[in-house]
Amino acid sequence: MTEKVKLGLVGTGHMGQYHVNVAVGMEPYEIVGICDANAEQLQTVAERFDLKAYSDFEVMLAEVDAVAIAVPTVLHFEIARKALEAGKHVLVEKPITTSVAQAEELVHIAESKQLVLQVGHIERFNGAVLELGKVVSEPYLIESRRLAPFNKRISDVGVVLDLMIHDIDIILNLVSKPVKSVHARGSSVFSKHEDYAAATIHFEGGCVANIVASRVTQTKIRRLSISQKNAFILQDFATQDIEIHRQASSAYLMTREELKYKQESFIEHVAVHRDNPLRQEHQHFVDTIRGKCSSIVSPQEELRTLKIASDILQDVQKNLIVVG
Ligand SMILES: NC(=O)c1ccc[n+]([C@@H]2O[C@H](COP(=O)([O-])OP(=O)(O)OC[C@H]3O[C@@H](n4cnc5c(N)ncnc54)[C@H](O)[C@@H]3O)[C@@H](O)[C@H]2O)c1
Structure with a gap:
């Protein structure tokens, strides 16, 4: 397939507008239109980008090759299933669905109809994460922190499926x-779901990953650190920076007056190619549809990520308390 991919976008809220903004500028797409359940929102976005507005998803579906879905997570399954059953390729925001059984059903339909089903794990296309894959080797201790202030926009799921899912996916x-x-x-602080969570994943062979996610912290932090034999790697998702500390040594120096602690290491700053990760995500979607590559966010990996996220969520929910 070399002709343009006819794309329809469903959901024009916070994330959906980023998708529209990126997709309209991409040569491989012919944007058929956008769809949203909120008529006012739909009209505003359609006018801003000069696109056709569809109030009925199924009418738009009949006219496209592929859809990009950015509706609330609880609706991913229903909308993605309709699209796949109609024979359309699907790029659906993360997490794929709220349950493993639903995700398995979508993967099954996509495989049986030979359709692309890509999940919007945008961090996979973050330049720093791509570099990380080249540097990390046999890690034994991983710590990740993804903290953000409260925003009542996402009310259908808790922080595990909203934010922690990114780090679970990267770490796996x-x-x-x-x-x-x-x-x-x-625990929950402002919403009816967990608003912060800390999870520990133990891997065969000894690696331990500590993942902390919060949507009730008065600042935004997105960092990952990795200890392995030859390096300590620090990554900042926001700035897309990677620091690699090597050959560290530390010593206590005793003089007559004081005891001093001295620590030395070589620090490499990795030059990261900074591109718009969402644009890369869409380009990858098109390339996969055109058969130029196989998906780097494979459905099997997505199922594994969601299974671990569900285990984490189960443990959190069993012990959930309301704070404050
Ligand atoms: N990849 C990322 O980094 C990232 C960041 C933010 C959100 N997201 C994901 O994007 C999705 C949407 O989140 P958001 O923050 O944009 O939410 P949002 O509430 O801002 O937008 C959702 C939009 O979907 C519309 N909608 C609801 N039901 C619909 C239906 N049946 N048909 C068509 N439109 C419908 C709403 O009117 C709204 O405009 C979520 O799954 C979220 O997890 C991903």
Whole structure:
């Protein structure tokens, strides 16, 4: 397939507008139109980007080759299933669905109809994450922190499916060993779901990953650090920077007056190619549809990510308390 991919976009809220903004500028797409359940929102976005507005998803579906879905997570399954059953390729925002059974059903339909089903794990296309894949080798201790202030926009799911899912996905792709066990705790502060959570994943072979996610923290932090034999790697998702610390040594120096602590290491700053990750995500979607590559966000990996996220969520929900 070399002709343009006829794309329809469903959901024009916060994330949907980023999708529209990126997609309209992409040569491989012919944008058929946009669809949203909120008529006012739909009209505003359609006018801003000069696109056709569809109030009925199924009418738009009949006219496209592919859809990009950015509706609330609880609706992913219903809308993605309709699109796949109609024979359309699907790019659906993360997480794929709220349950593993629903995700398995979507993967099954996509495979049986030979359609692309790509999940919007935007961090996979973050230049720093792509570089990380080249540097990380047999990690043994991973710590990730993804913290953000409260925003009442996402009310259908908690922080595990909203934010932590990004880090679960990245970490499972960095550690090439099966997961041995998962432990997690979290609580709700402002919403009816967990608003912060801390999870520990133990892998076969000894690697331990500690993942902290919050949507009730008065600042935004997105960092990942990795300890392995030859390096300590620090990554900032927001600035797309990577620092690699090597050959660290530390010593206590005793003089007559004082005891001093001295620590030395070589620090490499990795030059990261900064591109718009969402644009890369869409380009990858098109390339996969055109058969130029196989998906780097494979449905099987997505199922694995959602399974671990569900285990974490179960542990959190079993012990959930309301704070404050
Ligand atoms: N990849 C990322 O980094 C990232 C960031 C933010 C959100 N997201 C994901 O994007 C999705 C949407 O989140 P958001 O923050 O944009 O939410 P949002 O509430 O801002 O937007 C959702 C939009 O979907 C519309 N909608 C609801 N039901 C619909 C239906 N049946 N048909 C058509 N439109 C419908 C709403 O009117 C709204 O405009 C979520 O799944 C979220 O997890 C991903």
